[in-house]
Amino acid sequence: MSRPEAWRRDAGAYPFTAEVQTRWADLDMLGHINNVSMAGLFEEGRGRFTSSLQMVRASRDVRWLIAGVSINYLAEGHHPQPVTIASGIGHIGTRSWTVFSAAFQNGVCVATCDTATVYTDKTGAVALPEEYVAKLAEFRIAVPE
Amino acid sequence: MSRPEAWRRDAGAYPFTAEVQTRWADLDMLGHINNVSMAGLFEEGRGRFTSSLQMVRASRDVRWLIAGVSINYLAEGHHPQPVTIASGIGHIGTRSWTVFSAAFQNGVCVATCDTATVYTDKTGAVALPEEYVAKLAEFRIAVPE
Amino acid sequence: MSRPEAWRRDAGAYPFTAEVQTRWADLDMLGHINNVSMAGLFEEGRGRFTSSLQMVRASRDVRWLIAGVSINYLAEGHHPQPVTIASGIGHIGTRSWTVFSAAFQNGVCVATCDTATVYTDKTGAVALPEEYVAKLAEFRIAVPE
Amino acid sequence: MSRPEAWRRDAGAYPFTAEVQTRWADLDMLGHINNVSMAGLFEEGRGRFTSSLQMVRASRDVRWLIAGVSINYLAEGHHPQPVTIASGIGHIGTRSWTVFSAAFQNGVCVATCDTATVYTDKTGAVALPEEYVAKLAEFRIAVPE
Numbered sequence: 142m143s144r145p146e147a148w149r150r151d152a153g154a155y156p157f158t159a160e161v162q163t164r165w166a167d168l169d170m171l172g173h174i175n176n177v178s179m180a181g182l183f184e185e186g187r188g189r190f191t192s193s194l195q196m197v198r199a200s201r202d203v204r205w206l207i208a209g210v211s212i213n214y215l216a217e218g219h220h221p222q223p224v225t226i227a228s229g230i231g232h233i234g235t236r237s238w239t240v241f242s243a244a245f246q247n248g249v250c251v252a253t254c255d256t257a258t259v260y261t262d263k264t265g266a267v268a269l270p271e272e273y274v275a276k277l278a279e280f281r282i283a284v285p286e
Numbered sequence: 287m288s289r290p291e292a293w294r295r296d297a298g299a300y301p302f303t304a305e306v307q308t309r310w311a312d313l314d315m316l317g318h319i320n321n322v323s324m325a326g327l328f329e330e331g332r333g334r335f336t337s338s339l340q341m342v343r344a345s346r347d348v349r350w351l352i353a354g355v356s357i358n359y360l361a362e363g364h365h366p367q368p369v370t371i372a373s374g375i376g377h378i379g380t381r382s383w384t385v386f387s388a389a390f391q392n393g394v395c396v397a398t399c400d401t402a403t404v405y406t407d408k409t410g411a412v413a414l415p416e417e418y419v420a421k422l423a424e425f426r427i428a429v430p431e
Numbered sequence: 432m433s434r435p436e437a438w439r440r441d442a443g444a445y446p447f448t449a450e451v452q453t454r455w456a457d458l459d460m461l462g463h464i465n466n467v468s469m470a471g472l473f474e475e476g477r478g479r480f481t482s483s484l485q486m487v488r489a490s491r492d493v494r495w496l497i498a499g500v501s502i503n504y505l506a507e508g509h510h511p512q513p514v515t516i517a518s519g520i521g522h523i524g525t526r527s528w529t530v531f532s533a534a535f536q537n538g539v540c541v542a543t544c545d546t547a548t549v550y551t552d553k554t555g556a557v558a559l560p561e562e563y564v565a566k567l568a569e570f571r572i573a574v575p576e
Numbered sequence: 577m578s579r580p581e582a583w584r585r586d587a588g589a590y591p592f593t594a595e596v597q598t599r600w601a602d603l604d605m606l607g608h609i610n611n612v613s614m615a616g617l618f619e620e621g622r623g624r625f626t627s628s629l630q631m632v633r634a635s636r637d638v639r640w641l642i643a644g645v646s647i648n649y650l651a652e653g654h655h656p657q658p659v660t661i662a663s664g665i666g667h668i669g670t671r672s673w674t675v676f677s678a679a680f681q682n683g684v685c686v687a688t689c690d691t692a693t694v695y696t697d698k699t700g701a702v703a704l705p706e707e708y709v710a711k712l713a714e715f716r717i718a719v720p721e
Contacts, residue, residue, distance in 0.1 A: 161597065161599075162596065162597045164596075164619075164620045165619065165620060165623045166619060166620070181599065181601055184600065184601060185601070188600045221627075
């Protein structure tokens with residue numbers, strides 16, 4: 142869990158953003174957005190991003206399974222402000238892809254999230270369809286060198 | 287997000303375990319334990335571990351803030367089986383520590399979780415009290431070479 | 432929302448009980464089990480009750496839809512104590528039934544819950560199968576006069 | 577749990593509305609907004625209403641405790657559409673008050689909710705301050721005869 146690089150905290154680095162409302166229930170006894178709730182906010186923002194890609198599931202047997210989620214919490218999140226969840230594609234593998242996201246409140250990056258998703262059918266992980274690769278590539282983040 | 291090493295999937299590697307019930311509400315539309323819900327199950331199991339350490343907060347201003355959570359999902363989790371959350375101390379830093387956890391269902395490791403916690407007071411991150419370091423060291427996982 | 436009658440706070444009145452763990456995440460900023468979280472604890476306990484009845488769904492089109500939930504909060508709930516959720520059948524209607532539940536911590540009733548469920552297929556609400564009526568009748572609570 | 581009267585399903589009857597986003601996580605395995613999640617959406621909408629009233633807590637010992645929540649589910653709720661939560665004051669008691677709310681999606685009332693809140697200090701339930709009564713009265717729903 143190394144700290145995120147500076148460009149990960151820049152909303153301009155991401156091709157897609159969604160504003161997600163926080164709820165009072167996202168707060169924990171410390172009075173800030175709970176870390177698991179933040180994972181939920183990322184799930185919602187990331188979901189809106191991947192929905193927007195309209196990647197069709199070839200059959201009912203196709204499932205996208207989350208293989209890994211790694212979140213860095215950089216500042217405390219608050220309610221009732223919404224969070225802006227910015228997302229884009231990080232890595233594109235043979236059978237999986239990674240979404241890079243960052244959450245902002247009042248312009249400050251409060252957390253970053255990497256999510257690895259595996260493409261499966263009933264035999265297990267299988268190769269990404271070409272259309273997926275093409276679509277994911279369109280939304281790939283240009284990682285600064 | 288590299289895959290966890292083999293020893294991370296061995297319950298015997300961890301000094302503390304807690305059985306945490308799953309709830310029907312932890313399931314998502316894919317019919318398995320949702321990834322955010324699994325983060326919640328880790329929160330509960332890790333919380334029971336850290337509570338068991340009885341590390342006193344010197345004042346109301348002392349807060350433990352989660353700085354990072356990294357989860358690998360290795361197999362689908364199910365309901366109504368409980369999960370066994372095994373935990374121990376990974377790294378001990380100057381102002382933070384890391385808990386390593388793993389979740390088991392029916393003896394199979396379904397996920398691993400690394401959680402970094404920073405020790406803060408109202409000035410920000412500060413040095414861990416000596417008693418903390420001593421207590422954390424007692425529950426340190428002996429990482430195989 | 433009239434207050435529950437005395438017998439509703441007596442665990443002995445209910446034919447089924449389930450012990451449901453509370454989670455730290457069930458607490459809200461007031462430091463007690465949040466009222467929505469309590470609704471979730473009732474969902475879990477009630478679900479274990481209705482699962483135990485093994486009432487078969489004749490087809491995929493059959494769905495049980497919750498039509499109403501009414502909860503009285505009688506005392507504050509706490510963590511890490513579990514809650515015991517006691518349940519039984521209240522009313523049995525033509526196309527619906529009501530589960531009466533009560534939640535206990537340390538022997539004290541902290542809340543009661545009435546849940547009305549409607550039996551539906553793709554045409555909407557339909558008559559309860561005879562087997563359902565028979566099974567529900569077995570677990571009917573003997574309401575004191 | 578009698579069915580709500582017709583006026584309860586009319587957004588125009590309520591003095592306050594809030595648009596609350598739904599989340600994918602609000603869905604359950606039936607593919608609709610889960611009934612407990614709907615309770616959470618009501619909590620959020622009602623919270624925005626009561627926050628808007630700016631009723632000051634005289635001291636830290638003053639707490640508003642939820643005494644009862646009664647929800648009627650009238651139609652299935654969906655995602656990703658937001659819900660509009662309309663709220664107003666129902667009854668004003670000596671030591672408690674009731675908020676009447678209704679949830680709408682695409683103009684259709686999907687659920688109604690009555691929430692009773694008790695005003696307490698460390699001695700238990702106490703009389704509502706006069707300012708509370710005056711403020712609540714301002715937002716009282718004119719119940720049709």
